[in-house]
Amino acid sequence: MTTTTETAPTAATVRAPERIQYINPVTSIYEDADGFTVEAEMPGVAREGVSVAVHDGELVFTGSKAPRASGTRVYGESARADYRRVFDLDPAVEADKITARLDQGVLVLRLPKAQGRKPRHIVVTD
Amino acid sequence: MTYIRFKPENADLSPALQPGDLLRNLIDLQFPIFPEGNPGTSKWSPALDVYDDKDSFVVTLEAPGLKKDDFTISWHDDALHVAAERKEEKAGNERTCLRRERYFGRFSRTVSLPADVESGKIAAAYKDGVLTITLPKAEQAKPRQIEVSVN
Numbered sequence: 001m002t003t004t005t006e007t008a009p010t011a012a013t014v015r016a017p018e019r020i021q022y023i024n025p026v027t028s029i030y031e032d033a034d035g036f037t038v039e040a041e042m043p044g045v046a047r048e049g050v051s052v053a054v055h056d057g058e059l060v061f062t063g064s065k066a067p068r069a070s071g072t073r074v075y076g077e078s079a080r081a082d083y084r085r086v087f088d089l090d091p092a093v094e095a096d097k098i099t100a101r102l103d104q105g106v107l108v109l110r111l112p113k114a115q116g117r118k119p120r121h122i123v124v125t126d
Numbered sequence: 127m128t129y130i131r132f133k134p135e136n137a138d139l140s141p142a143l144q145p146g147d148l149l150r151n152l153i154d155l156q157f158p159i160f161p162e163g164n165p166g167t168s169k170w171s172p173a174l175d176v177y178d179d180k181d182s183f184v185v186t187l188e189a190p191g192l193k194k195d196d197f198t199i200s201w202h203d204d205a206l207h208v209a210a211e212r213k214e215e216k217a218g219n220e221r222t223c224l225r226r227e228r229y230f231g232r233f234s235r236t237v238s239l240p241a242d243v244e245s246g247k248i249a250a251a252y253k254d255g256v257l258t259i260t261l262p263k264a265e266q267a268k269p270r271q272i273e274v275s276v277n
Binding site: 026027028029030031032033036037038039041042043044045046066070071072073074075077078079102103104105106 | 173174175176177178179180184186188189190191192193220221222223224225226227228229237240252253254255256
């Protein structure tokens with residue numbers, strides 16, 4: 001009979017991944033015949049801080065805030081965490097045609113629907 | 127330091143209100159916790175921060191999606207007043223709203239600062255949806271280093 005000894009991973013060998021805190025950006029979504037428009041409020045985020053990705057049918061967008069002002073904060077209401085939000089993508093959306101722009105802290109995503117997935121009107125013939 | 131949360135008197139119901147808010151508003155109306163207005167209600171109140179830099183105060187306000195001309199910034203009664211209105215864009219084509227979280231309408235914030243400021247030198251900038259107002263401290267309010275000579 002053989003016994004194998006397993007050394008349990010100690011705290012020194014396994015380091016817990018650093019916890020990043022995110023907040024949900026306030027988001028509105030509109031749909032029209034040609035696609036969807038997503039508007040997410042991310043004040044304090046510059047263009048370099050935005051990332052938009054499509055992965056496994058999910059739309060993921062994050063925004064990291066640039067440092068705001070020098071000096072000590074004597075009163076604060078704003079969250080100091082970065083923004084991140086995930087939405088399930090409608091299967092009709094053409095993922096490689098998604099466009100994004102940033103307008104004064106509002107991330108505007110345009111998600112066009114694939115041509116074949118748009119509603120088609122079929123004429124009834126005899 | 128006193129900070130006043132301003133609430134307009136004729137606060138009307140906005141289209142952004144959800145049915146649940148309506149009931150909550152009715153209850154809040156009967157049992158006001160803060161007589162001058164509940165801070166947490168769905169009225170738009172952009173997050174405001176105050177920074178104390180050596181020679182000035184910096185007030186930042188998270189108000190995305192506006193234009194720089196939309197802001198009304200004034201200094202009177204020893205307090206800084208900021209107001210703006212955000213209008214919903216009327217899209218040309220027919221579109222349905224699937225999720226509405228963004229608030230459109232007016233906000234007004236008032237903040238007083240813990241020391242005198244030079245009201246003539248207040249400057250403001252709007253970038254990435256954040257309004258930054260710099261208020262230089264008055265000469266007598268600036269920190270001073272006094273050299274003491276020891277004999």
